[in-house]
Amino acid sequence: MILTVTMNPAYDMTYRVEHFERGQAHRVRSVEQRIGGKGINVTRVLNQIGKYARATGFSDHAYAAAAELEMPVDFVHALPWVRRTVVISESGDGTATALWEPGARVSNPHAAEQLSVRVAGMLTDINGLVISGSLPGGISHSLPADIARTAIAARVPTICDVDGEALRLAAQVPGIVLMPNTEELERLTGRVPVTPDEVVTAALPLIERGVRAVVATRGAEGMVVVTAEGAWSAVLPEPLAGNPTGAGDSATAAVIAALSDAKDTPDWPAVLVDAVATSAAAVVIPVAGEIDRRVRTQIAPTVIVDRLATPQETSP
Numbered sequence: 274m275i276l277t278v279t280m281n282p283a284y285d286m287t288y289r290v291e292h293f294e295r296g297q298a299h300r301v302r303s304v305e306q307r308i309g310g311k312g313i314n315v316t317r318v319l320n321q322i323g324k325y326a327r328a329t330g331f332s333d334h335a336y337a338a339a340a341e342l343e344m345p346v347d348f349v350h351a352l353p354w355v356r357r358t359v360v361i362s363e364s365g366d367g368t369a370t371a372l373w374e375p376g377a378r379v380s381n382p383h384a385a386e387q388l389s390v391r392v393a394g395m396l397t398d399i400n401g402l403v404i405s406g407s408l409p410g411g412i413s414h415s416l417p418a419d420i421a422r423t424a425i426a427a428r429v430p431t432i433c434d435v436d437g438e439a440l441r442l443a444a445q446v447p448g449i450v451l452m453p454n455t456e457e458l459e460r461l462t463g464r465v466p467v468t469p470d471e472v473v474t475a476a477l478p479l480i481e482r483g484v485r486a487v488v489a490t491r492g493a494e495g496m497v498v499v500t501a502e503g504a505w506s507a508v509l510p511e512p513l514a515g516n517p518t519g520a521g522d523s524a525t526a527a528v529i530a531a532l533s534d535a536k537d538t539p540d541w542p543a544v545l546v547d548a549v550a551t552s553a554a555a556v557v558i559p560v561a562g563e564i565d566r567r568v569r570t571q572i573a574p575t576v577i578v579d580r581l582a583t584p585q586e587t588s589p
Contacts, residue, residue, distance in 0.1 A: 279312030378410035447483035519561025
């Protein structure tokens with residue numbers, strides 16, 4: 274079983290319009306509402322690709338009840354209400370405009386401890402852990418790192434897909450896998466990684482300090498993985514048009530699925546190929562947390578993988 278942790282869940286609202294123009298009234302063609310949040314999206318995709326996954330984190334009673342109708346969940350009821358995220362999807366060219374609410378402040382002073390204990394109690398039954406998304410008010414930035422440290426000590430492969438101070442603290446946990454996008458990696462390292470080689474340069478100091486892998490998601494430009502064993506980039510021959518919301522979560526699902534199966538060092542180029550294909554299979558779906566499995570299968574053989582040189586390999 275793979276466990277996901279979503280500390281700031283959401284109701285995902287998707288409005289479909291023909292063409293969105295700022296300052297204009299629009300006739301909405303269709304509306305879809307579903308439970309969401311980054312970890313919830315990861316859970317959905319894992320279950321779609323045949324990996325049993327359970328979701329935990331913080332919620333209110335109504336959200337937890339709605340989630341139970343779709344997937345196995347075990348939430349700490351600590352939020353007075355759950356935020357909404359709104360995506361305006363244009364049917365013309367697939368452009369998406371997103372609005373993220375900040376979310377409620379955790380009302381339970383013991384919530385962080387309760388969540389930590391809940392995750393720790395499941396470590397013997399899981400073979401992969403994903404901690405992803407933003408943190409609600411009232412929760413320390415150190416909580417993702419604290420939970421990750423406990424899981425890694427129990428030899429559970431762990432991915433942290435967080436940002437800001439939470440990402441900085443998570444990067445100090447030996448053995449952790451980080452999945453930042455370009456902007457998050459820039460904030461973490463202070464570098465502006467434009468090319469795959471620059472991603473390697475930015476990420477390598479993290480590897481030297483004990484991070485197991487940095488899987489940098491770069492949107493239409495593909496992904497780069499940097500590890501102690503080497504670095505690779507992967508990209509589609511041509512990017513797919515569509516809604517990129519949730520594509521990174523789909524990539525996270527692919528990576529944790531591979532890590533949960535690996536007995537020793539994973540085949541990182543193969544992991545990267547599946548992550549790029551799974552991410553692309555999410556772009557063609559107008560809502561987050563879903564993939565087109567047929568597209569995933571068709572695209573995987575077309576993914577272009579390159580081995581990237583690390584500074585150690587290029588030094589005389």
